[in-house]
Amino acid sequence: MAFYSVAFFGFVLLFIILHDLVGEISPKNQWIVRLLAGLSFFVFLSGVRIVFVLVSALSVWDGARIIHKYDLKNKEMRKREGLSKDEKKAIKEKGQRAKRTYLLSIAGFNLLLLILVKYYLPVANHPIALPIGISFYTLMAVSYIVDVYGSKYEPEGNFVKVLLYLCWFPQLIQGPINRFDTVKDDLFSHHRLHAPDMRYAFYLFLFGAVKKYAIADLLAPIVNAALNNDSAAYPGSFALFGALMFAVQQYADFSGGIDMSIAVSLLFGVKMNENFRQPYFSTSLAQFWRRWHMTLGSWMRDYVFYPFVTLKPIADLNKAVSKRFGNHAGRSLIGGISNILVFALVGLWHGPEKHFLFWGLYNGIIIAASDALSPAFSKINTLLHIDPDGKGMYVFRIVRTFLIITFAGFFDVIGPVSVGIKCFINTAFHFMPSVGAGMIAQLFADGVTSVPAVVTAAVATVILIINSVSKERGRSPREYVCAQKFYVRWIICFSLIMILLYSFTVSSGIRGFMYAAF
Amino acid sequence: MDELLELLKDVRDDVDFENCESLIDDGILASFDILQIIAAINEEFDVEIPATSIIPANFNSAKAMMALITKLQED
Numbered sequence: 001m002a003f004y005s006v007a008f009f010g011f012v013l014l015f016i017i018l019h020d021l022v023g024e025i026s027p028k029n030q031w032i033v034r035l036l037a038g039l040s041f042f043v044f045l046s047g048v049r050i051v052f053v054l055v056s057a058l059s060v061w062d063g064a065r066i067i068h069k070y071d072l073k074n075k076e077m078r079k080r081e082g083l084s085k086d087e088k089k090a091i092k093e094k095g096q097r098a099k100r101t102y103l104l105s106i107a108g109f110n111l112l113l114l115i116l117v118k119y120y121l122p123v124a125n126h127p128i129a130l131p132i133g134i135s136f137y138t139l140m141a142v143s144y145i146v147d148v149y150g151s152k153y154e155p156e157g158n159f160v161k162v163l164l165y166l167c168w169f170p171q172l173i174q175g176p177i178n179r180f181d182t183v184k185d186d187l188f189s190h191h192r193l194h195a196p197d198m199r200y201a202f203y204l205f206l207f208g209a210v211k212k213y214a215i216a217d218l219l220a221p222i223v224n225a226a227l228n229n230d231s232a233a234y235p236g237s238f239a240l241f242g243a244l245m246f247a248v249q250q251y252a253d254f255s256g257g258i259d260m261s262i263a264v265s266l267l268f269g270v271k272m273n274e275n276f277r278q279p280y281f282s283t284s285l286a287q288f289w290r291r292w293h294m295t296l297g298s299w300m301r302d303y304v305f306y307p308f309v310t311l312k313p314i315a316d317l318n319k320a321v322s323k324r325f326g327n328h329a330g331r332s333l334i335g336g337i338s339n340i341l342v343f344a345l346v347g348l349w350h351g352p353e354k355h356f357l358f359w360g361l362y363n364g365i366i367i368a369a370s371d372a373l374s375p376a377f378s379k380i381n382t383l384l385h386i387d388p389d390g391k392g393m394y395v396f397r398i399v400r401t402f403l404i405i406t407f408a409g410f411f412d413v414i415g416p417v418s419v420g421i422k423c424f425i426n427t428a429f430h431f432m433p434s435v436g437a438g439m440i441a442q443l444f445a446d447g448v449t450s451v452p453a454v455v456t457a458a459v460a461t462v463i464l465i466i467n468s469v470s471k472e473r474g475r476s477p478r479e480y481v482c483a484q485k486f487y488v489r490w491i492i493c494f495s496l497i498m499i500l501l502y503s504f505t506v507s508s509g510i511r512g513f514m515y516a517a518f
Numbered sequence: 519m520d521e522l523l524e525l526l527k528d529v530r531d532d533v534d535f536e537n538c539e540s541l542i543d544d545g546i547l548a549s550f551d552i553l554q555i556i557a558a559i560n561e562e563f564d565v566e567i568p569a570t571s572i573i574p575a576n577f578n579s580a581k582a583m584m585a586l587i588t589k590l591q592e593d
């Protein structure tokens with residue numbers, strides 16, 4: 001069920017009406033409609049495999065309660081009179097150990113389920129269709145139990161509320177990876193449809209649809225023609241052209257889809273977590289990862305990077321290296337190891353294929369290296385009298401970061417890693433621009449793409465860039481549009497709708513979301 | 519408190535931990551410094567600072583860090 005489908009439209013419409021009706025009759029129970037929507041969406045798409053989300057929800061709901069009870073009991077025990085300091089400490093340590101064992105087994109169980117269906121079964125040649133959203137809700141389940149373990153918030157007593165948190169339908173297609181404490185108030189309370197929210201949701205959905213259908217889907221055939229298993233034989237210019245198109249396609253596809261998800265969720269009063277902040281304006285790859293797929297990045301930071309770096313053996317290693325070789329060496333080494341680990345996981349999260357791991361390592365190694373080399377870079381800047389905060393340097397950094405991400409596309413899209421590497425080499429040594437230009441022209445001749453399709457995608461991309469630049473400058477394009485006279489608003493709105501409708505007529509086919517496959 | 523200040527000096531000897539109240543907000547400590555500090559505190563004070571406590575308010579000053587440690591020790 002895709003966003004453009006009649007089935008999805010009917011589904012959302014039905015539940016919005018139901019949601020509003022129940023909200024009038026029994027505001028307290030309105031959240032149950034949201035739960036029903038989530039469960040029916042799940043069953044609609046994954047049938048009996050709904051068992052997976054039920055089991056996950058049950059395990060973290062119960063696990064979190066047990067951990068919390070353990071905490072309270074342990075505190076009580078330490079309050080008993082006549083205990084010496086050492087005895088208190090012993091009780092506390094015993095409690096900590098038990099708590100940690102429990103946490104690790106529940107979180108491990110959920111991750112194992114994910115590994116089983118996403119990695120083990122396909123590799124063992126028994127692939128089953130993934131339960132919808134499992135890559136997203138598993139991480140959400142883990143974050144919930146870890147947060148309760150860290151006493152960030154109290155556990156939720158009601159099982160079905162935890163279930164709703166995990167199976168809230170707009171997030172199942174491609175995220176965002178929401179956090180319990182940021183969505184729970186919205187998820188469980190009563191909402192009335194407000195005109196301004198509806199208007200915002202409408203604009204957001206429309207803009208997301210333009211990104212997805214007028215940019216990503218129109219560029220997809222070009223990307224597929226340029227980046228595939230045969231790419232090793234293509235001139236570097238053509239492969240690079242494909243990677244540049246992919247950079248645009250990927251952002252338009254993923255952020256457009258997220259815009260639509262957030263918009264649909266807003267119609268039910270639930271504000272989900274933001275996933276993008278103009279990522280292509282990043283001045284470093286590390287910053288890019290704080291602005292692209294933000295909910296995955298922050299999940300990795302909070303639940304992998306922080307715990308890993310503060311592990312005792314790692315901290316000891318850091319101390320030893322820092323003492324011997326200086327602070328910079330210590331942090332470069334530990335930061336580097338942790339970044340490479342995190343990005344290897346980010347790569348694997350996308351799928352079991354080797355090229356994803358390679359793509360993750362490419363990101364991790366570049367971030368680790370740029371950390372380690374930062375003193376050398378500042379020395380070069382001083383030597384060459386470059387102002388690191390100047391405007392020229394700012395633009396240079398953005399372009400450099402964009403190119404690093406563009407090259408990563410070779411590993412992201414192309415299956416065999418060796419072909420990806422060959423594309424790299426060809427870009428550097430066999431650029432052959434005239435042959436590349438000929439191949440681009442051939443795309444039109446062969447009907448892979450057409451002039452109207454490319455012009456539509458280009459117009460939509462220009463609109464997207466204007467929107468991003470103005471957001472980057474701290475303005476709100478949405479508020480600007482909403483503040484205009486009504487006919488200006490309508491002109492903008494109808495123009496977007498026309499672009500969208502036109503894109504359907506020149507499209508070679510509507511595609512699913514790239515991130516729905518992960 | 520002296521123990522904490524000493525530990526902080528070990529991580530960064532160029533920062534006035536005693537008086538600064540905005541270590542994070544003013545960008546004096548980089549994120550990696552904080553992780554080093556956490557690892558050192560965990561070991562030195564025998565506590566476990568959970569990832570969920572890694573927020574600016576807890577690390578803006580030595581006083582705030584001490585408060586966090588005391589809270590964790592009492593819990």
